[in-house]
Amino acid sequence: MAIEHSGGPAGASGASAISIKGLLKRYKAAGREDILALDRTDIELAEGEFVALVGPSGCGKSTLLKILAGIQPPSEGEALIKGERLTGPRPDVGVVLQSPVLFPWRTILKNVMLPVDVLRLDKRRYRSVALELLKLVQLEGFEGRYPRELSGGMQQRVAIARSLINDPSLLLMDEPFGALDAMTRERMNAELQRIWMERRKTVLLITHSIPEAVFLADRVLVMSPRPGRIIEDIRVDLERPRPMSIMGSADFARYVGHLRGLLHAEGGIDG
Amino acid sequence: MSKVKDTAISIAFFAFTMGAWELSTRAFNVPSYVLPPPSAIAMALYRGLSSGLYIRHLGFTLQATLTGFVLGSILGIVLGALVASYRYFEMLVYPYIIMFKSMPKVALAPLFVLWLGLGIWSKIVSAAILCFFPLMINTIAGLRSADEDRISLMKSLGASRFQIFLHLRLPSALPFIMAGLELAVVLSLIGTIVAEFVGARAGLGTLIQNMSSNMDGAGQFSVLVLLSAIGLTMNYAVRRLKKWVLFWDPSTRTDESGASI
Ligand SMILES: Nc1ncnc2c1ncn2[C@@H]1O[C@H](COP(=O)(O)OP(=O)(O)OP(=O)(O)O)[C@@H](O)[C@H]1O
Ligand SMILES: [Mg+2]
Numbered sequence: 001m002a003i004e005h006s007g008g009p010a011g012a013s014g015a016s017a018i019s020i021k022g023l024l025k026r027y028k029a030a031g032r033e034d035i036l037a038l039d040r041t042d043i044e045l046a047e048g049e050f051v052a053l054v055g056p057s058g059c060g061k062s063t064l065l066k067i068l069a070g071i072q073p074p075s076e077g078e079a080l081i082k083g084e085r086l087t088g089p090r091p092d093v094g095v096v097l098q099s100p101v102l103f104p105w106r107t108i109l110k111n112v113m114l115p116v117d118v119l120r121l122d123k124r125r126y127r128s129v130a131l132e133l134l135k136l137v138q139l140e141g142f143e144g145r146y147p148r149e150l151s152g153g154m155q156q157r158v159a160i161a162r163s164l165i166n167d168p169s170l171l172l173m174d175e176p177f178g179a180l181d182a183m184t185r186e187r188m189n190a191e192l193q194r195i196w197m198e199r200r201k202t203v204l205l206i207t208h209s210i211p212e213a214v215f216l217a218d219r220v221l222v223m224s225p226r227p228g229r230i231i232e233d234i235r236v237d238l239e240r241p242r243p244m245s246i247m248g249s250a251d252f253a254r255y256v257g258h259l260r261g262l263l264h265a266e267g268g269i270d271g
Numbered sequence: 272m273s274k275v276k277d278t279a280i281s282i283a284f285f286a287f288t289m290g291a292w293e294l295s296t297r298a299f300n301v302p303s304y305v306l307p308p309p310s311a312i313a314m315a316l317y318r319g320l321s322s323g324l325y326i327r328h329l330g331f332t333l334q335a336t337l338t339g340f341v342l343g344s345i346l347g348i349v350l351g352a353l354v355a356s357y358r359y360f361e362m363l364v365y366p367y368i369i370m371f372k373s374m375p376k377v378a379l380a381p382l383f384v385l386w387l388g389l390g391i392w393s394k395i396v397s398a399a400i401l402c403f404f405p406l407m408i409n410t411i412a413g414l415r416s417a418d419e420d421r422i423s424l425m426k427s428l429g430a431s432r433f434q435i436f437l438h439l440r441l442p443s444a445l446p447f448i449m450a451g452l453e454l455a456v457v458l459s460l461i462g463t464i465v466a467e468f469v470g471a472r473a474g475l476g477t478l479i480q481n482m483s484s485n486m487d488g489a490g491q492f493s494v495l496v497l498l499s500a501i502g503l504t505m506n507y508a509v510r511r512l513k514k515w516v517l518f519w520d521p522s523t524r525t526d527e528s529g530a531s532i
Contacts, residue, residue, distance in 0.1 A: 071427050089427050097423070103421065
């Protein structure tokens, strides 16, 4: 099997969920030189596609995600989400950050309901959705607990449930499992695949783990060191659902080896 | 078991201290207006309470203290929220805050008595001014302490500034506000007593001054006992409130020893 360069997005519909053109981000620093975090980046994501983004530390991955989440404006270029120009946060985009970012004064259920409160949706109706999502992330019965009573992995699953509450069609994840131990991480990977296959969302996952990227993604994008640009776009042709055991297969190893080679040539990856 | 033992030892130690105090004041013939023996203090306390004299003054002082505490704290929280939320407002008032912050506010008590008279309002304002600053400063710090990632998350949901304030900044500020209240509760009593010293028709501060000019040492000490009882009770009430409000904050469960100044 040869490793293919993807010719761009491919999905059932072929329509673009995310389309980034010439996106550039410069951080202004008072009294010092500006930091060019992202350099004229182009990315296309088809609807329903699972895309992983890997790259060396500090290359601008989180910057890209924050722009797509509407938290920060780009300096130049534009991003289209479902064909519409991105101007700020959108309710159909869910975000999961590296740490769970739960609110300690809210119960688990109320944490999952946070987007419902902010978007002023019908609380009664979404309560049952939240309970269903907690079941989906296997946290049934924890709705009345507080975050400090949960382990790191459980908290991260709450964050995933929260990002799904208002059924966003697009999920942005910034190293969501970075803080977990290897065992928990692999279990979370399997769960994320299951959730994705059940819900069919478009996912952009930033990760430092090459096996995680290969295991989960339809396509893996590789970024150069700062200022970040996409230097490789690789299609992962492994059948779904991928069992955990696939990580031991020769095909899997070839993808991982190829990506690792690329990243080392580009100045390394940490973790 | 060991708890019972600890309590017994504490009581024994207290009895020993009181006994030593009692005996030495008698043995060395210390005049009562310098240091009265505990038995005299207890007698004075009993007489003052049973005659209703202390209760009347206590009522006045308590009313001024609590009103000042509530008004000063609310004002501090509201102004702190305004300073933390509006840059323009901060620019306008910050110079005054800096100026007043390092001034010993008790020194303003004579002015309040001059402006507001010998009645309760000069005591309330004096107490309120002392409570105001720790609350304002802690509220500002607390509202600004909101976690960057949580702010990003709220923004990604499209939350308005007010929603971020309500759902994130305010709860994040609560530990700071509660710490401010713990300080303020002690300060409000100080503010009231100092203003009563300057001039008042009633109150425990006035009582102490009258007793002082009558060289009634036992009386003064008995009022001091009463004042610490008030202080302890208010401190306890705020600590209970804090535990109730900050049930989610693990740090509040460990500092049972309590802060005092
Ligand atoms: N708010 C900011 N202000 C100034 N510079 C920033 C800011 N955020 C990020 N940067 C800079 O932009 C560059 C890219 O940062 P970014 O967080 O996007 O990297 P990253 O690829 O997510 O790294 P990592 O893998 O370590 O998370 C870095 O050099 C960083 O120092
Ligand atoms: Mg990052």
